[in-house]
Amino acid sequence: MEELINKLKKEVITQLNLEDISVEDINPDSPLFGEGLGLDSIDALELIVLLEKNYGIKIEDPKDGKKIFFSIRTMAEYITEHQKKA
Amino acid sequence: MEKMITAYTYFGDGKVVVNKQLIFYQEKIATFAEFIKALYKQEQISYPKFYKMDSLSKLGFMCSELLLRHEKPGRFKPGSLAVVLANSSSSLETDLIYQDSIRNRSAYFPSPSVFVYTLANIVIGEICIRHSLKGENAFLVSEKFNPRQLLDHVSDLLDNNRAGACLCGWVEILGNSFRAMVALVEKENEQAPKTNFGSMPFNEASLNELMNLTEKSIWKN
Numbered sequence: 001m002e003e004l005i006n007k008l009k010k011e012v013i014t015q016l017n018l019e020d021i022s023v024e025d026i027n028p029d030s031p032l033f034g035e036g037l038g039l040d041s042i043d044a045l046e047l048i049v050l051l052e053k054n055y056g057i058k059i060e061d062p063k064d065g066k067k068i069f070f071s072i073r074t075m076a077e078y079i080t081e082h083q084k085k086a
Numbered sequence: 087m088e089k090m091i092t093a094y095t096y097f098g099d100g101k102v103v104v105n106k107q108l109i110f111y112q113e114k115i116a117t118f119a120e121f122i123k124a125l126y127k128q129e130q131i132s133y134p135k136f137y138k139m140d141s142l143s144k145l146g147f148m149c150s151e152l153l154l155r156h157e158k159p160g161r162f163k164p165g166s167l168a169v170v171l172a173n174s175s176s177s178l179e180t181d182l183i184y185q186d187s188i189r190n191r192s193a194y195f196p197s198p199s200v201f202v203y204t205l206a207n208i209v210i211g212e213i214c215i216r217h218s219l220k221g222e223n224a225f226l227v228s229e230k231f232n233p234r235q236l237l238d239h240v241s242d243l244l245d246n247n248r249a250g251a252c253l254c255g256w257v258e259i260l261g262n263s264f265r266a267m268v269a270l271v272e273k274e275n276e277q278a279p280k281t282n283f284g285s286m287p288f289n290e291a292s293l294n295e296l297m298n299l300t301e302k303s304i305w306k307n
Contacts (some may be wrong), residue, residue: 016199019123019137038134045198053195 028072088274089288133161140180140203144178149268150213168249173228173258175208233293
Protein backbone atom coordinates (compact mmCIF):
# COMPACT_ATOMS: atom_id res chain seq x y z
CA MET A 1 0.00 0.00 0.00
CA GLU A 2 2.79 2.46 0.91
CA GLU A 3 4.42 1.87 -2.46
CA LEU A 4 1.16 2.65 -4.26
CA ILE A 5 0.66 5.75 -2.10
CA ASN A 6 4.06 7.10 -3.08
CA LYS A 7 3.46 6.32 -6.74
CA LEU A 8 0.08 8.07 -6.57
CA LYS A 9 1.60 11.14 -4.95
CA LYS A 10 4.06 11.46 -7.84
CA GLU A 11 1.32 10.95 -10.42
CA VAL A 12 -0.96 13.53 -8.81
CA ILE A 13 1.87 16.10 -8.69
CA THR A 14 2.58 15.56 -12.40
CA GLN A 15 -1.02 15.34 -13.58
CA LEU A 16 -2.15 18.43 -11.66
CA ASN A 17 1.01 20.51 -12.25
CA LEU A 18 1.65 20.97 -8.54
CA GLU A 19 5.13 22.32 -9.22
CA ASP A 20 5.93 23.73 -5.80
CA ILE A 21 4.80 20.60 -3.96
CA SER A 22 7.00 17.59 -3.29
CA VAL A 23 6.05 14.01 -2.42
CA GLU A 24 7.05 14.70 1.21
CA ASP A 25 4.66 17.66 1.38
CA ILE A 26 1.63 15.45 0.79
CA ASN A 27 0.12 13.81 3.85
CA PRO A 28 -1.65 10.72 2.50
CA ASP A 29 -4.50 11.23 4.99
CA SER A 30 -5.09 14.96 4.43
CA PRO A 31 -8.12 16.00 2.37
CA LEU A 32 -7.23 16.72 -1.25
CA PHE A 33 -9.96 19.31 -1.70
CA GLY A 34 -10.86 22.44 0.23
CA GLU A 35 -7.99 22.40 2.66
CA GLY A 36 -4.90 20.21 2.19
CA LEU A 37 -3.74 20.58 -1.39
CA GLY A 38 -6.60 22.97 -2.16
CA LEU A 39 -7.61 21.27 -5.38
CA ASP A 40 -10.58 22.49 -7.43
CA SER A 41 -13.30 20.96 -9.62
CA ILE A 42 -11.11 20.77 -12.73
CA ASP A 43 -8.51 18.90 -10.67
CA ALA A 44 -11.25 16.44 -9.69
CA LEU A 45 -11.89 15.73 -13.38
CA GLU A 46 -8.16 15.27 -13.94
CA LEU A 47 -8.05 12.71 -11.12
CA ILE A 48 -10.86 10.77 -12.79
CA VAL A 49 -8.81 10.77 -16.02
CA LEU A 50 -5.72 9.67 -14.06
CA LEU A 51 -7.52 6.63 -12.62
CA GLU A 52 -8.72 5.61 -16.06
CA LYS A 53 -5.47 6.30 -17.90
CA ASN A 54 -3.00 4.85 -15.39
CA TYR A 55 -5.08 2.13 -13.72
CA GLY A 56 -7.82 1.32 -16.21
CA ILE A 57 -10.47 2.16 -13.60
CA LYS A 58 -13.60 3.96 -14.72
CA ILE A 59 -15.76 5.54 -12.04
CA GLU A 60 -19.31 4.62 -12.92
CA ASP A 61 -21.17 6.64 -10.31
CA PRO A 62 -19.93 10.26 -9.96
CA LYS A 63 -21.36 10.30 -6.42
CA ASP A 64 -18.57 7.90 -5.38
CA GLY A 65 -15.97 10.53 -6.30
CA LYS A 66 -16.22 12.37 -3.00
CA LYS A 67 -15.24 9.24 -1.06
CA ILE A 68 -12.64 7.95 -3.53
CA PHE A 69 -10.84 11.27 -3.86
CA PHE A 70 -10.99 12.28 -0.22
CA SER A 71 -7.25 11.67 0.21
CA ILE A 72 -4.32 9.92 -1.44
CA ARG A 73 -4.92 6.96 0.91
CA THR A 74 -8.59 6.59 -0.06
CA MET A 75 -7.55 6.69 -3.72
CA ALA A 76 -4.94 3.97 -3.10
CA GLU A 77 -7.48 1.84 -1.24
CA TYR A 78 -10.00 2.19 -4.06
CA ILE A 79 -7.39 1.22 -6.68
CA THR A 80 -6.28 -1.81 -4.64
CA GLU A 81 -9.84 -2.96 -4.08
CA HIS A 82 -10.78 -2.44 -7.72
CA GLN A 83 -7.72 -4.20 -9.09
CA LYS A 84 -8.44 -7.22 -6.88
CA LYS A 85 -11.92 -7.44 -8.39
CA ALA A 86 -10.61 -7.25 -11.95
CA MET B 87 -10.36 64.39 -20.72
CA GLU B 88 -7.07 63.18 -22.10
CA LYS B 89 -6.18 59.52 -21.66
CA MET B 90 -2.68 58.52 -20.66
CA ILE B 91 -0.62 55.33 -20.51
CA THR B 92 0.67 55.36 -16.94
CA ALA B 93 2.46 51.99 -16.88
CA TYR B 94 3.35 49.17 -19.25
CA THR B 95 4.99 45.78 -19.59
CA TYR B 96 6.70 44.45 -22.68
CA PHE B 97 7.78 40.89 -23.51
CA GLY B 98 9.80 40.34 -26.65
CA ASP B 99 13.14 39.02 -27.95
CA GLY B 100 13.88 37.40 -24.61
CA LYS B 101 13.40 40.68 -22.76
CA VAL B 102 10.89 41.76 -20.16
CA VAL B 103 10.57 45.49 -19.66
CA VAL B 104 8.41 47.21 -17.04
CA ASN B 105 8.07 50.97 -17.17
CA LYS B 106 11.30 51.51 -19.04
CA GLN B 107 13.29 49.09 -16.89
CA LEU B 108 14.71 45.87 -18.27
CA ILE B 109 13.91 43.43 -15.47
CA PHE B 110 14.62 40.08 -17.13
CA TYR B 111 16.58 38.83 -20.12
CA GLN B 112 17.31 35.43 -21.59
CA GLU B 113 19.53 35.52 -24.64
CA LYS B 114 18.65 32.01 -25.73
CA ILE B 115 15.15 30.81 -24.97
CA ALA B 116 14.86 27.02 -24.96
CA THR B 117 11.10 26.99 -24.39
CA PHE B 118 8.49 29.52 -23.41
CA ALA B 119 7.64 27.34 -20.39
CA GLU B 120 11.19 27.63 -19.07
CA PHE B 121 11.37 31.34 -19.82
CA ILE B 122 8.17 32.23 -18.00
CA LYS B 123 8.92 29.95 -15.06
CA ALA B 124 12.35 31.56 -14.61
CA LEU B 125 10.71 35.00 -14.62
CA TYR B 126 8.04 33.85 -12.14
CA LYS B 127 10.73 32.53 -9.81
CA GLN B 128 12.89 35.63 -10.15
CA GLU B 129 9.98 37.88 -9.26
CA GLN B 130 9.13 35.68 -6.26
CA ILE B 131 5.47 35.51 -7.13
CA SER B 132 3.46 33.06 -5.08
CA TYR B 133 0.34 31.92 -6.90
CA PRO B 134 0.23 28.09 -7.28
CA LYS B 135 -2.52 28.30 -9.91
CA PHE B 136 0.06 29.86 -12.24
CA TYR B 137 1.49 26.42 -12.94
CA LYS B 138 -1.88 25.11 -14.07
CA MET B 139 -2.40 27.84 -16.65
CA ASP B 140 -1.81 27.44 -20.37
CA SER B 141 0.90 29.48 -22.09
CA LEU B 142 -1.36 32.35 -23.16
CA SER B 143 -2.71 32.75 -19.65
CA LYS B 144 0.78 32.60 -18.15
CA LEU B 145 1.90 35.34 -20.52
CA GLY B 146 -1.08 37.61 -19.80
CA PHE B 147 -0.94 36.83 -16.10
CA MET B 148 2.73 37.85 -15.84
CA CYS B 149 2.12 41.04 -17.86
CA SER B 150 -0.66 42.14 -15.52
CA GLU B 151 1.11 40.91 -12.40
CA LEU B 152 4.17 43.01 -13.10
CA LEU B 153 1.92 46.03 -13.68
CA LEU B 154 -0.52 45.71 -10.82
CA ARG B 155 1.29 44.09 -7.94
CA HIS B 156 2.63 47.36 -6.58
CA GLU B 157 -0.66 49.21 -6.91
CA LYS B 158 -2.17 50.26 -3.61
CA PRO B 159 -5.27 48.24 -2.76
CA GLY B 160 -8.35 50.33 -3.46
CA ARG B 161 -6.74 52.60 -6.05
CA PHE B 162 -9.25 51.32 -8.56
CA LYS B 163 -12.88 51.33 -7.48
CA PRO B 164 -14.64 47.93 -7.69
CA GLY B 165 -15.63 47.32 -11.28
CA SER B 166 -13.73 50.31 -12.62
CA LEU B 167 -10.69 48.57 -14.10
CA ALA B 168 -11.43 47.07 -17.52
CA VAL B 169 -9.30 44.58 -19.45
CA VAL B 170 -9.05 44.60 -23.24
CA LEU B 171 -6.53 42.26 -24.82
CA ALA B 172 -5.86 41.13 -28.36
CA ASN B 173 -3.74 38.74 -30.37
CA SER B 174 -3.60 36.97 -33.71
CA SER B 175 -3.43 33.28 -32.77
CA SER B 176 -6.32 33.31 -30.30
CA SER B 177 -5.94 30.12 -28.19
CA LEU B 178 -4.46 28.06 -31.05
CA GLU B 179 -1.43 27.07 -28.97
CA THR B 180 -3.66 25.25 -26.48
CA ASP B 181 -6.18 24.11 -29.10
CA LEU B 182 -3.39 22.13 -30.77
CA ILE B 183 -2.37 20.51 -27.48
CA TYR B 184 -5.97 19.54 -26.84
CA GLN B 185 -6.42 18.24 -30.38
CA ASP B 186 -3.37 16.07 -29.90
CA SER B 187 -4.93 14.50 -26.78
CA ILE B 188 -8.01 13.39 -28.72
CA ARG B 189 -6.31 12.40 -31.97
CA ASN B 190 -5.72 8.78 -31.02
CA ARG B 191 -8.92 6.76 -30.49
CA SER B 192 -7.06 3.96 -28.73
CA ALA B 193 -5.53 6.35 -26.19
CA TYR B 194 -8.38 8.82 -25.91
CA PHE B 195 -7.80 10.82 -22.73
CA PRO B 196 -8.90 14.41 -23.28
CA SER B 197 -7.57 16.58 -20.48
CA PRO B 198 -10.21 18.71 -18.72
CA SER B 199 -7.55 21.13 -17.49
CA VAL B 200 -6.30 21.71 -21.05
CA PHE B 201 -9.83 21.98 -22.44
CA VAL B 202 -10.76 24.89 -20.15
CA TYR B 203 -8.07 27.00 -21.79
CA THR B 204 -9.27 26.46 -25.36
CA LEU B 205 -10.76 29.96 -25.44
CA ALA B 206 -8.61 33.06 -25.74
CA ASN B 207 -10.58 35.13 -23.23
CA ILE B 208 -9.73 32.75 -20.38
CA VAL B 209 -6.51 34.73 -19.95
CA ILE B 210 -8.65 37.71 -18.98
CA GLY B 211 -10.54 35.53 -16.50
CA GLU B 212 -7.27 34.53 -14.85
CA ILE B 213 -6.17 38.16 -14.55
CA CYS B 214 -9.56 39.18 -13.14
CA ILE B 215 -9.54 36.36 -10.56
CA ARG B 216 -6.03 37.25 -9.44
CA HIS B 217 -6.75 40.96 -9.00
CA SER B 218 -10.47 40.74 -8.14
CA LEU B 219 -11.41 42.76 -11.21
CA LYS B 220 -15.07 42.97 -12.11
CA GLY B 221 -14.98 45.59 -14.84
CA GLU B 222 -15.73 45.33 -18.55
CA ASN B 223 -13.55 43.03 -20.60
CA ALA B 224 -13.01 41.91 -24.16
CA PHE B 225 -10.59 39.76 -26.11
CA LEU B 226 -10.09 40.81 -29.73
CA VAL B 227 -8.51 38.70 -32.46
CA SER B 228 -6.93 40.37 -35.48
CA GLU B 229 -4.39 39.28 -38.03
CA LYS B 230 -1.80 41.83 -36.96
CA PHE B 231 -1.32 44.19 -34.02
CA ASN B 232 -4.02 46.76 -34.56
CA PRO B 233 -3.52 49.84 -32.37
CA ARG B 234 -6.55 51.60 -33.85
CA GLN B 235 -8.83 48.75 -32.76
CA LEU B 236 -7.49 48.90 -29.19
CA LEU B 237 -7.65 52.67 -29.15
CA ASP B 238 -11.28 52.74 -30.27
CA HIS B 239 -12.40 50.02 -27.88
CA VAL B 240 -10.65 51.39 -24.80
CA SER B 241 -11.59 55.00 -25.59
CA ASP B 242 -15.23 54.00 -25.85
CA LEU B 243 -15.08 52.41 -22.38
CA LEU B 244 -13.34 55.36 -20.75
CA ASP B 245 -15.17 58.14 -22.58
CA ASN B 246 -18.55 56.68 -21.70
CA ASN B 247 -17.58 56.07 -18.07
CA ARG B 248 -17.98 52.32 -18.41
CA ALA B 249 -14.50 52.06 -16.92
CA GLY B 250 -12.21 54.36 -14.98
CA ALA B 251 -9.04 52.71 -16.24
CA CYS B 252 -8.12 49.86 -18.54
CA LEU B 253 -5.42 47.25 -18.93
CA CYS B 254 -5.01 46.86 -22.66
CA GLY B 255 -2.60 45.34 -25.10
CA TRP B 256 -1.37 42.43 -27.13
CA VAL B 257 -0.59 38.93 -25.84
CA GLU B 258 0.52 36.64 -28.64
CA ILE B 259 2.02 33.19 -28.35
CA LEU B 260 2.34 30.25 -30.70
CA GLY B 261 4.90 27.59 -29.91
CA ASN B 262 7.96 29.23 -28.44
CA SER B 263 7.39 32.46 -30.33
CA PHE B 264 5.78 35.13 -28.19
CA ARG B 265 5.38 38.88 -27.85
CA ALA B 266 3.29 40.89 -25.45
CA MET B 267 2.68 44.46 -24.45
CA VAL B 268 0.14 45.45 -21.85
CA ALA B 269 -0.47 49.06 -20.88
CA LEU B 270 -2.42 50.64 -18.06
CA VAL B 271 -4.55 53.43 -19.51
CA GLU B 272 -6.15 56.05 -17.28
CA LYS B 273 -7.86 59.36 -17.71
CA GLU B 274 -5.41 62.12 -16.93
CA ASN B 275 -5.32 62.07 -13.18
CA GLU B 276 -3.06 63.85 -10.77
CA GLN B 277 -3.82 61.20 -8.14
CA ALA B 278 -2.16 58.48 -10.21
CA PRO B 279 1.14 57.44 -8.61
CA LYS B 280 4.15 58.53 -10.60
CA THR B 281 6.32 55.75 -11.96
CA ASN B 282 9.90 56.11 -13.13
CA PHE B 283 8.40 55.91 -16.59
CA GLY B 284 6.08 58.90 -16.11
CA SER B 285 3.33 58.65 -18.70
CA MET B 286 2.66 58.97 -22.39
CA PRO B 287 -0.47 59.91 -24.33
CA PHE B 288 -2.77 57.04 -25.22
CA ASN B 289 -2.67 57.06 -29.01
CA GLU B 290 -1.63 54.88 -31.94
CA ALA B 291 1.91 56.19 -31.98
CA SER B 292 2.45 55.34 -28.30
CA LEU B 293 1.00 51.85 -28.70
CA ASN B 294 3.20 51.23 -31.73
CA GLU B 295 6.23 52.52 -29.86
CA LEU B 296 5.60 50.21 -26.91
CA MET B 297 5.08 47.23 -29.20
CA ASN B 298 8.40 47.82 -30.91
CA LEU B 299 10.69 48.60 -28.03
CA THR B 300 14.37 48.66 -28.70
CA GLU B 301 17.26 49.33 -26.38
CA LYS B 302 17.61 52.78 -27.89
CA SER B 303 13.98 53.70 -27.47
CA ILE B 304 13.22 52.39 -24.05
CA TRP B 305 15.10 50.80 -21.30
CA LYS B 306 18.05 53.12 -21.50
CA ASN B 307 17.15 56.75 -20.87
